[in-house]
Amino acid sequence: MRRVVSFLIIIILFASQSIAKEGMWVPSLLNKFVAKDMRQMGMRLTADEIYSINHSSLKDAVAIFGGGCTAELVSDQGLLLTNHHCGYSTIQSHSTVENDYLTDGFWAGSKEEELANPGLEVTFLVRIEDVTDEVLKGVEKDMSEKERKALVKEHIDSVENEAVKDTRYKAVTKPFYYGNEYYMFIYEDYKDVRLVGAPPSSIGKFGRDTDNWMWPRHTGDFSVFRVYADENNEPAEYSEDNVPYNPKQHMKISLSGYEKGDFTFVFGYPGSTQQFLPASAIKMKTEKIFPARIDLRTQVLDIMEKYMENNDKIKLQYAAKYAGVSNSWKKWQGINLGIDRINAIEKKKKLQQNFNDWVAQKSSRQQKYGSLYDEFDDIYSKITPYRKARAYFIETIYNIELVRFARNFQKLVKLSKKEDPDQEKIDEEIEKLRKQSKNFFEDYHMPIDREVTAALLKSLYQHLEFDLQPDLMQEIIKEYESDFEEYAHELFEDSFLSSRQEVKDFLDGYKTRKHRKIEKDPVVKLSNGLYEHYRDNISPVSSQYDRKLDSLQRIYVRGLKAFQPDKRFYPDANFTLRVTYGQVKGYEPKDAVDYEYQTTLEGVMEKNRKGKRDYRIKDKLKDLYKEKNYGKYANEDGSMPVCFIASNHTSGGNSGSPVLNANGHLIGINFDRNWEGTMSDLMYNPSLCRNITVDIRYVLFIMDKFADADHLVDEMTIVE
Numbered sequence: 001m002r003r004v005v006s007f008l009i010i011i012i013l014f015a016s017q018s019i020a021k022e023g024m025w026v027p028s029l030l031n032k033f034v035a036k037d038m039r040q041m042g043m044r045l046t047a048d049e050i051y052s053i054n055h056s057s058l059k060d061a062v063a064i065f066g067g068g069c070t071a072e073l074v075s076d077q078g079l080l081l082t083n084h085h086c087g088y089s090t091i092q093s094h095s096t097v098e099n100d101y102l103t104d105g106f107w108a109g110s111k112e113e114e115l116a117n118p119g120l121e122v123t124f125l126v127r128i129e130d131v132t133d134e135v136l137k138g139v140e141k142d143m144s145e146k147e148r149k150a151l152v153k154e155h156i157d158s159v160e161n162e163a164v165k166d167t168r169y170k171a172v173t174k175p176f177y178y179g180n181e182y183y184m185f186i187y188e189d190y191k192d193v194r195l196v197g198a199p200p201s202s203i204g205k206f207g208r209d210t211d212n213w214m215w216p217r218h219t220g221d222f223s224v225f226r227v228y229a230d231e232n233n234e235p236a237e238y239s240e241d242n243v244p245y246n247p248k249q250h251m252k253i254s255l256s257g258y259e260k261g262d263f264t265f266v267f268g269y270p271g272s273t274q275q276f277l278p279a280s281a282i283k284m285k286t287e288k289i290f291p292a293r294i295d296l297r298t299q300v301l302d303i304m305e306k307y308m309e310n311n312d313k314i315k316l317q318y319a320a321k322y323a324g325v326s327n328s329w330k331k332w333q334g335i336n337l338g339i340d341r342i343n344a345i346e347k348k349k350k351l352q353q354n355f356n357d358w359v360a361q362k363s364s365r366q367q368k369y370g371s372l373y374d375e376f377d378d379i380y381s382k383i384t385p386y387r388k389a390r391a392y393f394i395e396t397i398y399n400i401e402l403v404r405f406a407r408n409f410q411k412l413v414k415l416s417k418k419e420d421p422d423q424e425k426i427d428e429e430i431e432k433l434r435k436q437s438k439n440f441f442e443d444y445h446m447p448i449d450r451e452v453t454a455a456l457l458k459s460l461y462q463h464l465e466f467d468l469q470p471d472l473m474q475e476i477i478k479e480y481e482s483d484f485e486e487y488a489h490e491l492f493e494d495s496f497l498s499s500r501q502e503v504k505d506f507l508d509g510y511k512t513r514k515h516r517k518i519e520k521d522p523v524v525k526l527s528n529g530l531y532e533h534y535r536d537n538i539s540p541v542s543s544q545y546d547r548k549l550d551s552l553q554r555i556y557v558r559g560l561k562a563f564q565p566d567k568r569f570y571p572d573a574n575f576t577l578r579v580t581y582g583q584v585k586g587y588e589p590k591d592a593v594d595y596e597y598q599t600t601l602e603g604v605m606e607k608n609r610k611g612k613r614d615y616r617i618k619d620k621l622k623d624l625y626k627e628k629n630y631g632k633y634a635n636e637d638g639s640m641p642v643c644f645i646a647s648n649h650t651s652g653g654n655s656g657s658p659v660l661n662a663n664g665h666l667i668g669i670n671f672d673r674n675w676e677g678t679m680s681d682l683m684y685n686p687s688l689c690r691n692i693t694v695d696i697r698y699v700l701f702i703m704d705k706f707a708d709a710d711h712l713v714d715e716m717t718i719v720e
């Protein structure tokens with residue numbers, strides 16, 4: 001009997017451990033779906049303490065930062081934490097050669113020294129409402145996708161107007177489960193957000209692109225801001241008279257650390273995941289789309305690197321651009337490897353087989369779902385060339401810097417061609433272009449762009465079906481006998497846009513009739529040629545298929561839910577607030593290798609000793625390390641924690657998200673995922689997928705000991 005019992009216990013333990021804790025849950029639905037499970041894993045909060053509309057809750061301390069990241073309040077004076085890479089462009093905007101805050105860091109000594117950032121906003125969630133019934137009222141099964149869309153939009157508009165009438169709030173309604181449900185999010189924007197502090201890039205971006213998406217990681221990826229409000233504690237545009245925002249709630253900080261297996265949860269804004277795709281879609285992405293985009297970006301990165309290698313000026317000019325291009329490039333490669341490694345396509349096919357067997361049992365099911373996969377396959381085979389073309393056009397337009405720059409001049413042409421041109425508006429536009437041009441040429445190295453142009457257009461010509469190519473391709477082929485280098489050479493020679501001086505002269509002496517010079521410019525023609533071809537010939541066809549796919553996906557998700565009535569389905573990420581939970585945990589990246597869950601300052605020094613540029617650090621950090629001057633921030637064994645990983649299911653947009661322990665206390669700031677787990681955007685795997693967090697103790701140690709900004713630490717609420 002004892003043997004049986006212990007056997008059962010083992011089974012139960014094993015079963016509860018192997019349950020995939022995947023998913024990103026809507027905070028207002030925690031009780032319905034996961035609160036019990038979270039508590040079983042160790043959480044000591046109620047769902048109501050995480051999200052409530054009746055009293056203040058943790059959600060009041062979480063914000064959207066700058067439209068693409070997450071941030072959290074950590075004091076009753078509006079102090080806000082996010083990632084260094086989320087604050088990067090703001091930090092850069094305050095940097096000059098004399099005061100290079102990216103390189104040296106920045107710390108405001110007092111509130112007066114905090115730096116204003118026009119245009120930067122943080123957004124707090126007021127409440128979430130299920131508006132499915134209102135939005136889908138009168139929507140019939142046999143409606144065309146177009147009719148459905150129109151009706152849905154009409155309903156959303158009226159629900160939103162009603163909700164925010166006479167308030168300063170804004171409403172955003174989004175489809176969930178491919179439009180089977182709709183939720184409305186009521187938000188409040190704060191527009192006076194000031195920069196308080198940032199570590200030097202040698203800490204905030206330690207390891208640069210070499211370590212990006214990688215574990216073991218040693219990056220202190222954080223920056224510090226402060227939210228300001230008017231005298232009534234309400235949002236206001238920047239003003240000297242504004243005062244620090246006093247929030248309903250801020251995160252309390254734990255310095256006690258964590259151990260293997262400890263419960264953690266992440267509260268933030270994941271951007272997009274696609275867990276419900278059929279096998280044919282995964283095949284298209286991993287076999288056609290990602291490889292095309294990876295190949296194009298490899299060419300761009302190789303060209304940049306060649307010029308950056310031996311030239312410090314170019315190295316600086318192109319550092320941010322290189323990072324931008326390489327971030328997704330590296331992620332896509334990780335996704336492809338991960339999809340392959342976990343046999344994702346086979347797993348999808350197996351699921352589809354089981355689903356079909358279930359469908360075959362009843363004729364009513366057959367009617368609804370019988371032809372789903374055939375229809376998916378059919379549409380995916382039709383849409384693939386267009387999605388591939390889309391990839392080529394996006395990458396080409398995005399990566400040829402001058403093509404993108406040329407698009408800025410469109411508005412000037414439009415204003416100038418008006419029958420009765422408005423001189424004031426034109427002057428304004430010229431002023432804007434002057435600024436844009438100044439910024440553009442500061443970080444522009446023409447030979448790189450010229451080589452990129454030749455390489456990308458050549459690839460487009462070689463790899464895209466003939467009838468999807470833009471007309472201008474034929475001109476290049478005829479006139480230059482397919483010599484793309486020759487073409488690019490002449491293009492950059494003939495265009496006035498490639499010369500800083502010529503652009504300046506042009507803007508200085510601008511008269512409305514000169515808009516012709518813009519229209520005649522060969523780079524503008526190239527830019528328009530690419531753009532218009534995509535808009536007129538690629539996009540309309542693929543959006544027709546997209547509409548059909550939307551409708552199929554909606555039916556499919558409904559079918560999957562009926563097929564697995566006991567499974568908890570989480571909605572795909574759509575940049576709305578979510579809770580995801582998991583455990584502190586290492587993983588096995590490859591055969592015979594085991595990764596621990598925590599890194600320490602020891603590892604920073606190890607990497608630094610390699611002498612590589614990506615791992616340079618300031619002497620001050622070395623000194624603190626030698627003296628072991630870690631204060632109250634060290635691990636129990638005396639080492640200094642830097643980063644840790646856990647099995648929380650996160651995605652792009654979760655950067656800056658608070659990582660919390662079982663008591664809801666802040667233990668770190670989320671900033672990345674492990675490379676072997678990036679396929680979680682399409683299929684999560686519990687033994688491989690990890691989120692990467694910078695330990696809050698490292699953040700505080702850097703503020704306190706490295707930057708002597710202990711007044712900021714004093715502002716926070718630290719629990720023992």
Ligand code: ARG
Nearest residue numbers: 085208209212213323327672
């Ligand atoms: N991979 C992280 C994310 O997707 C960090 C990117 C910024 N860092 C970099 N080295 N490019 O945003």
Ligand code: GLU
Nearest residue numbers: 651652653654655672673
């Ligand atoms: N660095 C990513 C971001 O900016 C987070 C990493 C990810 O999970 O994709 O959101």
